[in-house]
Amino acid sequence: MGIDANISFNFMRRYLKNNTIFGLAILLFLIATVILSPLTADPTKIDLQNNLQPPSLKHMFGTDNLGRDVFARIVHAAKVDLTISLVIVGLSAVIGIAIGLISGYYGGIIDKITVCLIDIFLALPELILALVIVGALGPGLLNSALALVALGWVRYARIVRGSVMSVKERQFIEVSKAVGIDDFNLIVKHILPNVVTPAITLAMLHLGHAVLSLASLGFLGLGAQPPTPEWGTMLNEGRVYLREAWWMSVFPGLAIMLTVLSFTLLGDGLRDVLDPKSRRLVYG
Amino acid sequence: MSNTIEYVLKRLLMAILVVIATSALTFYLLSASPGDTAEIIIKKVLVGEEEYNPTKSEIQTVKDVFGLNDPAIICYLKWLWKAVHGDFGNSYVSGLPVFNEILVRLPATALLAISSTILSIMIAIPLGVLSAAKQNTVVDYACLAYSAFFIAIPNFWFALILILIFSLYLGILPVAGFGSFAHLILPSITLATSMSAITTRLTRSSLLEVLSQDFIVTARAKGLNENIILYKHALRNALIPVITIVGIQMGHLLSGTVIVETVFGWPGIGKLLADSIEVRDIPMIQGCVVFIAAMFSIVNLLVDLSYRFLDPRVKYGD
Secondary structure (H helix, E strand, C coil): CHHHHHHHHHHHHHHHHCHHHHHHHHHHHHHHHHHHHHHCCCCCCCCHHHCCCCCCCCCCCCECCCCCEHHHHHHHHHHHHHHHHHHHHHHHHHHHHHHHHHHHHHCHHHHHHHHHHHHHHHCCCHHHHHHHHHHHHCCCHHHHHHHHHHHHHHHHHHHHHHHHHHHCCCHHHHHHHHHCCCHHHHHHHHHHHHHHHHHHHHHHHHHHHHHHHHHHHHHCCCCCCCCCCCHHHHHHHHHHCCCCCCHHHHHHHHHHHHHHHHHHHHHHHHHHHHCCCCCCCCCC | CHHHHHHHHHHHHHHHHHHHHHHHHHHHHHHHCCCCHHHHHHHHHHHCCCCCCCCHHHHHHHHHHHCCCCCHHHHHHHHHHHHHCCCCCECCCCCCEHHHHHHHHHHHHHHHHHHHHHHHHHHHHHHHHHHHHCCCCHHHHHHHHHHHHHHHCCHHHHHHHHHHHHHHHCCCCCCCCCCCHHHHHHHHHHHHHHHHHHHHHHHHHHHHHHHCCHHHHHHHHCCCCHHHHHHHHHHHHHHHHHHHHHHHHHHHHHHHHHHHHHHHCCCCHHHHHHHHHHHCCHHHHHHHHHHHHHHHHHHHHHHHHHHHHHCCCCCCCC
């Protein structure tokens, strides 16, 4: 027992202490698959003769109900899911940070409205609001992304607004004002660099969250529509064939899990480096 | 004391504002969405064919029957006025009162929410305590890995995996449905594992923080049994933030159940909402969202109050 337990113990310790590296490794692996995705089979090629084939040498992850290669679909879906999630996070962050800066700096009625909006948005489960927005706009990848941006900016605005309120009382801001710097330059060049750190950490954790939300909407049939390969949508299609073809459901879910795990680990690592005092546990 | 009452009233007022704002937002989104509502009702609900082309008189009839002649704002105010009096309108699909439909579905959702919360606590607190008590050992890392994985695992996928193993492969539990204890097991496990992932981490970090405080050092210095220190002194203090997070999660459960109820065919409010969105049953969507928003606000308020009750150091009114 002694040696085995020791080896596994040391391995675990090193592995988990370096979980940021583990997260980075998964991310690099994902990026590599996205870059190499043109080398896979055509993800939309229908081959009804060979449908619902179990994993084999020819089809690593088997084929789906229309005979399409599940591996190729997962790889191409990675491109869709990662790009859209990145766009969701990018837009949410830019909008949220801008609103947070303006509302925190100017205060007054703008700030009151912003705070009220933040309270309303945070007082509701996100997925419910996303469901309503997508339900109203109609299902689709772009509408899902739109809904997630419409909800995503709130946390950035809150976190940035809070920091701006404290930074703007500091002396160097007063000095800058006295020197005659205009508001725009003051906000962008002097306040922004001092408040952006927590927003960066938030963005990393938000990425994992965005992948999950996008896949959830896809799973409910409201996200990407077939034949677009998207992990959540693939799971929705695979659900019907769970009895005949487990591989249609198992592999896309694994892809989601690995991606989210990678972003969560990276987010945690980033937070430890950027603001070690913070104790936020997960995005949410 | 008056401070407490003032705080509760303020929070209640905010909760009511949030619920009204939500209903307005939902109403606006649903009525401003592409396509004439009457046309959609005819296509999706009455005829059931996307390609069906309704005539002008058909549209007019539907508008009269469902009261869609007024502009959106008037429709909303009418709806709000009735809603305040407990009438949430009738479903476009079944024609039954929305409020009754929701109440019929409530017990199923409540049963699932309560059982999965209890299960999640039964998993998370022992794991969290174990993890903190054996900090930086294999046990600790295993607990942390458990938590990291279940934060990353999408619950709709985990539900499918559970069905695959326990229903299709082993054949010991039903695939989906409602009615017996066996039906409750898989949906509860699905929700409980994802909830417990966060609670485990929080229990661990909260307990570690308490264990580093002076009164614990004193207790150790006077030679108190380590188990008594852990369970009697430390855990009680460490559980306060844990209770808060469990409460907040119960609020969030309402959205988690949309997916889990859909997968397991569980006849609760979440599935009702998902089904209503699919057929664009606007009064039903509206009713569900308002109901969920209200429940969420109430749960959050109760959590805040209990927090302040459990930890007398916290003051009201900030």
